[in-house]
Amino acid sequence: MPGFAHAADQPPADASNLLNLSLQQLSDVEVTSVSKKSEKASQAAAAIYVITQEDIRRSGMQSVPELLRMVPGLQVAQSGSQNWAITSRGFDGQFSNKLLVLIDGRTVYTPVFSGVFWDVQNLMLEDIERIEVIRGPGATLWGANAVNGVINIITKSAKDTQGTLLTGSVGNQDRVTTGARYGGQSGNLSYRTYAQYFNDNQEHTVANPISGATQGTGAGDQWHNAQGGFRLDWSQSEKEQQTVQGDVYTGQENVQRYLPVTGSVSPTFFNVVNDTDDVSGMNVLGRLTHEISPGSSITLQSYYDDVNREFQYVGSSLHTQTFDFDFQHNLTLDSHNDLTWGLGYRFINSGFGNSFYISYAPENYYESLYSGFVQDKMALVPDKVFLTFGTKLEHNDFSGFEYEPSVRLSWTPTENQTVWGAISRAVRAKTQSDNNLNLVLAAFPTPSGSPPAPGSTVLSEVGSPLTTSENVTSYEIGYRIQPRTDLSIDLTGYVNEYDHLASLALGNPTVAFDPAMGAYVFEPEISQNLNSGETHGLEAAATWEATKHIKISGGYTLFYSNFHIVGASLVTASGTAPKQQFNLRSFVDLPHNLQWDTMFYYVDSLPGASDGFGDTMAIPSYGRLDMRLGWVPLKGLDVSLIGQNLLQSQHQEFSPFIYQTPEEIGRSVLAKATLRF
Amino acid sequence: MRMRNLIRILAMTMAVCLGALAPADAQDDAGRLHKEYQVKAAFLYNFVKFVQWPGAQALDHTHAANICVMGTDPFGSILDIFKQASSSQLALNVKRGITDADIPTCHILFIARSEEDRVGQILAIARNNPVLTVSEMKGFADKGGIVEMVKTEENIGLFSKDKINLRINVKVATAEGLHIDAQLLEIAAEVMR
Numbered sequence: 007m008p009g010f011a012h013a014a015d016q017p018p019a020d021a022s023n024l025l026n027l028s029l030q031q032l033s034d035v036e037v038t039s040v041s042k043k044s045e046k047a048s049q050a051a052a053a054i055y056v057i058t059q060e061d062i063r064r065s066g067m068q069s070v071p072e073l074l075r076m077v078p079g080l081q082v083a084q085s086g087s088q089n090w091a092i093t094s095r096g097f098d099g100q101f102s103n104k105l106l107v108l109i110d111g112r113t114v115y116t117p118v119f120s121g122v123f124w125d126v127q128n129l130m131l132e133d134i135e136r137i138e139v140i141r142g143p144g145a146t147l148w149g150a151n152a153v154n155g156v157i158n159i160i161t162k163s164a165k166d167t168q169g170t171l172l173t174g175s176v177g178n179q180d181r182v183t184t185g186a187r188y189g190g191q192s193g194n195l196s197y198r199t200y201a202q203y204f205n206d207n208q209e210h211t212v213a214n215p216i217s218g219a220t221q222g223t224g225a226g227d228q229w230h231n232a233q234g235g236f237r238l239d240w241s242q243s244e245k246e247q248q249t250v251q252g253d254v255y256t257g258q259e260n261v262q263r264y265l266p267v268t269g270s271v272s273p274t275f276f277n278v279v280n281d282t283d284d285v286s287g288m289n290v291l292g293r294l295t296h297e298i299s300p301g302s303s304i305t306l307q308s309y310y311d312d313v314n315r316e317f318q319y320v321g322s323s324l325h326t327q328t329f330d331f332d333f334q335h336n337l338t339l340d341s342h343n344d345l346t347w348g349l350g351y352r353f354i355n356s357g358f359g360n361s362f363y364i365s366y367a368p369e370n371y372y373e374s375l376y377s378g379f380v381q382d383k384m385a386l387v388p389d390k391v392f393l394t395f396g397t398k399l400e401h402n403d404f405s406g407f408e409y410e411p412s413v414r415l416s417w418t419p420t421e422n423q424t425v426w427g428a429i430s431r432a433v434r435a436k437t438q439s440d441n442n443l444n445l446v447l448a449a450f451p452t453p454s455g456s457p458p459a460p461g462s463t464v465l466s467e468v469g470s471p472l473t474t475s476e477n478v479t480s481y482e483i484g485y486r487i488q489p490r491t492d493l494s495i496d497l498t499g500y501v502n503e504y505d506h507l508a509s510l511a512l513g514n515p516t517v518a519f520d521p522a523m524g525a526y527v528f529e530p531e532i533s534q535n536l537n538s539g540e541t542h543g544l545e546a547a548a549t550w551e552a553t554k555h556i557k558i559s560g561g562y563t564l565f566y567s568n569f570h571i572v573g574a575s576l577v578t579a580s581g582t583a584p585k586q587q588f589n590l591r592s593f594v595d596l597p598h599n600l601q602w603d604t605m606f607y608y609v610d611s612l613p614g615a616s617d618g619f620g621d622t623m624a625i626p627s628y629g630r631l632d633m634r635l636g637w638v639p640l641k642g643l644d645v646s647l648i649g650q651n652l653l654q655s656q657h658q659e660f661s662p663f664i665y666q667t668p669e670e671i672g673r674s675v676l677a678k679a680t681l682r683f
Numbered sequence: 684m685r686m687r688n689l690i691r692i693l694a695m696t697m698a699v700c701l702g703a704l705a706p707a708d709a710q711d712d713a714g715r716l717h718k719e720y721q722v723k724a725a726f727l728y729n730f731v732k733f734v735q736w737p738g739a740q741a742l743d744h745t746h747a748a749n750i751c752v753m754g755t756d757p758f759g760s761i762l763d764i765f766k767q768a769s770s771s772q773l774a775l776n777v778k779r780g781i782t783d784a785d786i787p788t789c790h791i792l793f794i795a796r797s798e799e800d801r802v803g804q805i806l807a808i809a810r811n812n813p814v815l816t817v818s819e820m821k822g823f824a825d826k827g828g829i830v831e832m833v834k835t836e837e838n839i840g841l842f843s844k845d846k847i848n849l850r851i852n853v854k855v856a857t858a859e860g861l862h863i864d865a866q867l868l869e870i871a872a873e874v875m876r
Contacts, residue, residue, distance in 0.1 A: 494840025
């Protein structure tokens with residue numbers, strides 16, 4: 007007996023009109039479902055950019071940090087072989103603490119080091135569904151430290167990664183990568199497992215002769231890393247979905263370091279050492295989504311994340327364990343209100359191995375973070391005007407209660423254009439680092455004077471219990487339009503007002519002693535939050551499908567800042583942001599299954615970057631040209647030849663990270679093959 | 684300074700100004716909900732125009748076109764529009780609840796997702812007759828079906844629209860003695876020869 011899955015009492019009137027359409031017109035009719043339409047990204051009241059699988063495949067980039075270069079509003083600078091300084095809307099540096107980065111809902115931002123360890127986020131790029139980048143405060147939904155943006159890396163579900171995938175690449179200067187993934191299905195259960203390994207012997211040339219190392223010598227930064235993982239998805243019914251996923255990695259990185267030492271150890275007040283960092287970690291995440299009734303669904307998520315880093319010569323080590331529990335409820339209150347609320351708890355257990363260079367007091371500590379949020383999306387005019395307002399309330403052991411409210415309004419006058427505006431507050435909550443970190447910055451001869459003192463002075467950044475959280479009030483406005491079916495333009499403008507920005511103030515010197523260094527004058531730079539200021543800028547993105555075989559994308563970023571600096575800080579350096587950036591990318595499909603992709607990126611100069619030895623230096627602007635030639639000789643086999651940084655043999659992008667040599671990034675060429683069956 | 688204040692004023696205005704906004708157009712919610720199947724039904728109707736059946740199955744004013752649905756019918760009453768669309772030149776019949784034995788009488792056979800487990804069996808029977816097999820099952824064209832209707836998301840920037848694309852297996856069609864017009868092949872997203 008045939009049943010009717012969808013029963014309409016009478017066929018709707020416009021159905022017969024469709025019979026009069028030509029074949030081409032029929033292929034162009036929009037069939038998006040009502041629920042999907044109400045969540046349209048094109049109507050979102052936020053500065054969103056999505057990096058698609060096609061962008062990932064055709065941009066030629068081989069890692070997540072490199073993929074982020076195409077996003078307007080983001081600043082991506084490779085400081086060394088394993089180091090990237092990435093931020094959104096200013097404040098770039100090693101300790102980029104105003105950007106939250108998540109992989110499938112798990113945060114990879116390490117609060118104890120105020121940044122993301124990009125060198126250990128080695129996902130298989132082929133298994134990334136998309137990367138959503140939201141510039142601006144995402145605090146209401148995502149919480150503290152999403153001050154200037156949120157990056158959400160979303161991997162494909164297991165049922166979209168079935169079968170076997172083998173990949174390998176070989177690059178100049180001995181870079182080799184290999185990867186394998188297998189996905190299968192059993193009834194309602196889909197799964198995949200993967201493993202990948204890379205070995206990079208590329209030595210990035212040392213840029214700066216100030217340190218004594220000659221230009222052109224190797225920077226001693228070979229590294230290798232192996233990562234593997236799995237994902238399981240299953241759903242017993244349409245109303246419930248479950249996911250379990252996990253990764254594990256281990257690696258070793260050679261790093262050439264310039265370590266400050268007292269005059270009794272070396273007359274130059276620094277030692278050049280070839281250090282080795284050991285990194286390892288694992289994570290497991292589970293998520294359950296359940297539809298209680300139409301219009302009401304809950305999501306439960308829990309994960310465990312373990313991060314290990316050992317700096318052999320420096321003598322410090324870091325071990326962080328994170329336990330996170332999250333609950334979220336989406337509820338359609340009535341035809342005009344969509345309510346979302348949630349609760350979260352995170353427990354972080356941190357163990358630090360202290361050394362002369364980096365120490366925490368106490369070495370081992372744990373902290374709890376409690377959070378709750380509520381948000382309502384109100385349809386003021388159905389399908390056209392939406393007002394979203396809400397707040398997040400958080401409590402952490404160091405900063406107490408923080409609230410982060412936000413109001414957003416979007417107006418869609420016609421289906422192909424949306425205007426939006428938002429006012430939000432976000433907080434970079436203070437953590438253990440702000441309170442208790444002691445970080446040696448430099449060593450130099452003690453200035454002569456009375457009373458007599460040890461001959462060496464060691465300058466250190468020290469935390470203080472008097473530090474507070476930093477905060478921002480952000481005013482944003484945006485406009486998005488699809489003037490023709492083949493063109494889309496997205497514009498965003500913002501003004502950010504910051505208060506209680508991190509600052510440093512010179513404290514009183516004391517005499518200290520270390521078994522290896524002897525007696526020395528300890529000069530503290532005490533952490534405070536006395537800086538403030540504002541930034542404003544413009545971000546633009548456009549995509550044009552010129553023909554069925556040619557697609558052109560572009561992005562532009564404009565950034566201005568005015569800081570009121572009471573005391574300089576490693577984090578508030580205003581000289582590390584370029585005033586302008588832009589990129590232009592073209593993807594061209596040629597006959598015989600060939601693809602020719604060209605990408606150009608321009609980054610303005612960084613006027614006030616640090617040279618790593620206490621002085622500022624300007625890093626000149628650079629233009630980067632990448633090219634990719636792809637070929638599919640047989641079904642399932644993808645071959646490509648990729649050239650990166652083709653315009654210059656080498657160039658510097660950022661200040662060196664702490665204790666590291668300034669490095670230049672060189673031209674590279676690689677050949678890659680991927681087999682699917 | 685000026686730019687900053689301007690942005691601030693505009694942002695605050697947006698957050699406050701709610702009055703002078705255009706009223707929404709009347710929404711045909713029921714219509715939107717079934718748009719996907721209206722479009723798929725319209726494609727079935729068009730297949731009658733752009734495909735030629737051989738010999739005894741050829742369509743003309745004396746022979747009605749039989750559009751058959753096998754399995755759980757997702758169209759509901761949408762296919763009834765075909766009765767209205769029948770003209771003096773060509774009559775259209777809609778048959779539901781088709782069994783394997785009925786297959787040879789069909790010009791177009793729409794196989795519902797409910798029959799996914801035995802699609803191989805159905806296609807084996809269809810192959811011996813000039814039947815245009817159509818389905819929304821993923822990978823239907825790879826399994827030997829002739830027309831696969833795929834709901835595809837077309838994106839440009841953040842704008843995205845779901846549309847119905849066709850994957851047409853001409854190899855199987857030709858083997859059955861069917862001729863598919865170039866016009867139909869032209870708009871297909873993928874043609875398998």
